């Protein structure tokens with residue numbers, strides 16, 4: 001259950017939702033892409049209540065990359081990425097050249113062209129994750145919502161996917177467990193605990209030692225490096 005959640009982001013912002021297991025990150029994301037309707041309150045996109053939009057109107061503006069992957073999915077990588085074009089399809093016509101071009105472009109962006117003809121079900125977890133991001137990009141959305149997009153990825157692909165998302169002129173809303181990745185990637189952070197957003201703002205203002213220590217029940221300490229904008233959190237158990 002979410003309570004008292006109010007925030008706004010602008011086009012082009014990158015929002016990371018950070019918080020412990022069960023804090024409500026996935027539930028908040030579901031509300032944002034209209035996977036569930038809020039019991040109270042509303043989600044607006046450009047001042048319009050999302051509930052007033054058709055699923056197709058939402059899908060043309062918002063692409064979603066979820067953690068759950070279909071186990072047995074008899075499609076090739078190329079087919080899966082083309083599915084991102086469904087909201088743009090008119091009537092019962094087949095794929096247009098533009099659909100195929102958008103899909104190719106997205107596959108190239110995610111370094112997946114060599115896997116285009118493979119069965120999706122035969123890919124590794126990380127490869128599947130990249131295919132689902134490619135499908136979201138082929139959808140040509142304004143907003144991409146991702147639930148733990150780096151979950152199955154090795155460190156290089158984690159950095160690559162977040163760097164790619166950061167270079168696209170899209171609005172990104174993503175849950176992230178890795179606080180260091182969130183601090184580097186996001187323009188805004190929403191810190192969540194027990195269904196509430198307890199802090200919202202610039203990563204430097206929200207991701208403080210005190211806030212992270214309190215919310216996760218650990219000792220968090222952020223080290224900043226001389227002459228560099230980057231920083232690194234280190235963590236230890238509060239009792240150790």
Ligand SMILES: Nc1ncnc2c1ncn2[C@@H]1O[C@H](COP(=O)(O)OP(=O)(O)OP(=O)(O)O)[C@@H](O)[C@H]1O
Nearest residue numbers: 001019020021022023024025026027028175192195
């Ligand atoms: N469909 C549901 N019915 C009942 N409770 C639910 C449902 N979905 C989520 N919850 C509960 O709501 C709370 C928030 O869950 P949510 O999945 O949003 O957390 P989360 O922050 O994404 O957690 P995690 O980091 O573990 O993925 C949890 O206590 C969860 O058990």
